[in-house]
Amino acid sequence: MLDIKFVRNNPDAVKKALADRAVDVYLDEFLDLDEERRKKLVEVEQLKNKRNTVSEEIGRLKKAGEPADDKITEMRSVSQSIKKMDEEIREIEEKLQKILLTIPNIPHETVPVGADEEDNEEVRRWGKPREFNFKPKPHWEIAEQLDIIDFERGSKVSGARFTFYKGAGARLERALINFMLDLHTREHGYKEVLPPFIVNADSMTGTGQLPKFAEDMFKLENTNYYLIPTAEVPVTNLYREEILPAEKLPVYHCAYSPCFRAEAGAAGRDTRGLIRQHQFNKVELVKFSYPEKSYEELEKLVENAEKVLQLLGLPYRVVNLCTGDLGFSAAKTYDIEVWLPSFNIYREISSCSNFEDFQARRANIRFRREKKSKPEFVHTLNGSGLAVGRTVAAILENYQEEDGSVSIPPVLQPYMGGITKITAEK
RNA sequence: GGAGAGAUGGCCGAGUUGGUCGAAGGCGCUCGACUCGAAAUCGAGUAGGCAGUGUUGAUCUGUCUCCAGGGUUCGAAUCCCUGUCUCUCCGCCA
Numbered sequence A: 001m002l003d004i005k006f007v008r009n010n011p012d013a014v015k016k017a018l019a020d021r022a023v024d025v026y027l028d029e030f031l032d033l034d035e036e037r038r039k040k041l042v043e044v045e046q047l048k049n050k051r052n053t054v055s056e057e058i059g060r061l062k063k064a065g066e067p068a069d070d071k072i073t074e075m076r077s078v079s080q081s082i083k084k085m086d087e088e089i090r091e092i093e094e095k096l097q098k099i100l101l102t103i104p105n106i107p108h109e110t111v112p113v114g115a116d117e118e119d120n121e122e123v124r125r126w127g128k129p130r131e132f133n134f135k136p137k138p139h140w141e142i143a144e145q146l147d148i149i150d151f152e153r154g155s156k157v158s159g160a161r162f163t164f165y166k167g168a169g170a171r172l173e174r175a176l177i178n179f180m181l182d183l184h185t186r187e188h189g190y191k192e193v194l195p196p197f198i199v200n201a202d203s204m205t206g207t208g209q210l211p212k213f214a215e216d217m218f219k220l221e222n223t224n225y226y227l228i229p230t231a232e233v234p235v236t237n238l239y240r241e242e243i244l245p246a247e248k249l250p251v252y253h254c255a256y257s258p259c260f261r262a263e264a265g266a267a268g269r270d271t272r273g274l275i276r277q278h279q280f281n282k283v284e285l286v287k288f289s290y291p292e293k294s295y296e297e298l299e300k301l302v303e304n305a306e307k308v309l310q311l312l313g314l315p316y317r318v319v320n321l322c323t324g325d326l327g328f329s330a331a332k333t334y335d336i337e338v339w340l341p342s343f344n345i346y347r348e349i350s351s352c353s354n355f356e357d358f359q360a361r362r363a364n365i366r367f368r369r370e371k372k373s374k375p376e377f378v379h380t381l382n383g384s385g386l387a388v389g390r391t392v393a394a395i396l397e398n399y400q401e402e403d404g405s406v407s408i409p410p411v412l413q414p415y416m417g418g419i420t421k422i423t424a425e426k
Numbered sequence B: 001g002g003a004g005a006g007a008u009g010g011c012c013g014a015g016u017u018g019g020u021c022g023a024a025g026g027c028g029c030u031c032g033a034c035u036c037g038a039a040a041u042c043g044a045g046u047a048g049g050c051a052g053u054g055u056u057g058a059u060c061u062g063u064c065u066c067c068a069g070g071g072u073u074c075g076a077a078u079c080c081c082u083g084u085c086u087c088u089c090c091g092c093c094a
Helices: A004-009 A011-020 A027-062 A069-102 A138-147 A151-157 A168-186 A200-208 A232-239 A290-310 A358-363 A386-397 A411-414
Strands: A121-126 A191-193 A197-200 A226-228 A243-247 A251-260 A279-289 A317-320 A333-340 A345-354 A365-368 A375-377 A379-387
Touching: A004 A011, A004 A027, A004 A069, A011 A138, A011 A151, A027 A069, A121 A151, A138 A168, A138 A200, A138 A386, A151 A379, A168 A191, A168 A251, A168 A279, A168 A290, A168 A379, A168 A386, A168 A411, A191 A345, A197 A200, A197 A232, A200 A358, A232 A251, A232 A279, A232 A358, A232 A379, A279 A290, A279 A386, A290 A317, A290 A333, A290 A379, A290 A411, A317 A345, A333 A386, A345 A386, A358 A365, A379 A386
Parallel strands: A191 A251, A243 A365
Antiparallel strands: A121 A317, A197 A226, A251 A279, A279 A379, A317 A333, A333 A345, A345 A379, A365 A375
């Protein structure tokens, strides 16, 4: 959510940001409503002031045993006017809030202006895609031949885009989760959290999933609960409605969680394999930062996520998302894309964003610079470190051998009970 | 699931026969005095949102906020209704 005062004072900047994102918002209507609200507010506050002073007087008169009937009658009508005006103001505020909640964040000045992913800007590459002397297979073929992932039974038991991991596949997934958590907690200074996987609507609004993106999520019927689409939601909302002591900043958390996504509107895309599932695992990194340090923190966050791929020996590139591809709440986002040989392209495996104070304002997460200074909004950041399912896919594809077996990256071997290779069971 | 109790400022905790209550008191914190310094002691200060003023986030003014949302009333932390959460006991359960 943007600062209403900022929108009021910088309508042109907001309009430009909206245009760059190709988003339609009725900003002029918003500005008119805002002005009307303030006008009415002044009026009603004057009336309230009158009510307060006269009511006090009535109390004094009654105590002294003097009559106050005429004043009471007068106040009766004043109170009625106040009630009416409060109602009008409330309606205006509701409209304002509704619009405000659907205005996306303003892109940072270093974000390239562009229409879609074609206009994203490649920042760097790491690692060289391996040259195969045979035709690399897609990960779902490898996995099925090794009998470590069962897509068909996943569909039977749940539906499309659900899978069973089995044997070494299940263990690989678990190994990756532990490897990532260990790396981020031991080497990168993140404190681990294991959050609830179900949250309420307030939390979803706090991080920006609601009200605009309700159809992307699974809602539990007859409740106010949602399955989390990412650990970003519970972990960022950890400090909702709180004022953090300055000495605690920056706060770093990492969290494993399953993620549930309805993938509405993605029918027909990535129908095979692990790339797009209704349920997948992810290790998430979340930061709460001083405003002036948040872009520094973003760079460090991306590097922390990259480190996972480097240690796993998976080639990747980092791209700076353009205005048209940028998520609703983000001011700037780096995607990390891992090399997938069978696709012959880089595919998103991590998304690291700085939300500046956009989520903090929605969720009311603040900090106090000095003991006596006013609370300010923190900046929030998060990034995948990494999406585990896609990492499994990348390992299977990049480490596959011609005989159908898959080598285990050395850093993962301790987590896999020392095995160096996944081979088909006899 | 059944029965009961409760939700007040950074924390603890008064206030529940409605009327100078944004809220006593204590702790904590900040500043000052004392001290070579510290402790102790003494004095002062110590919520947030919105709006106006100023103008750039000093000050001043108004207003709202005592879990949330409604209601009664000239006036509610105090009365009524609904919801949420917490605690205790019982039942059930991993």
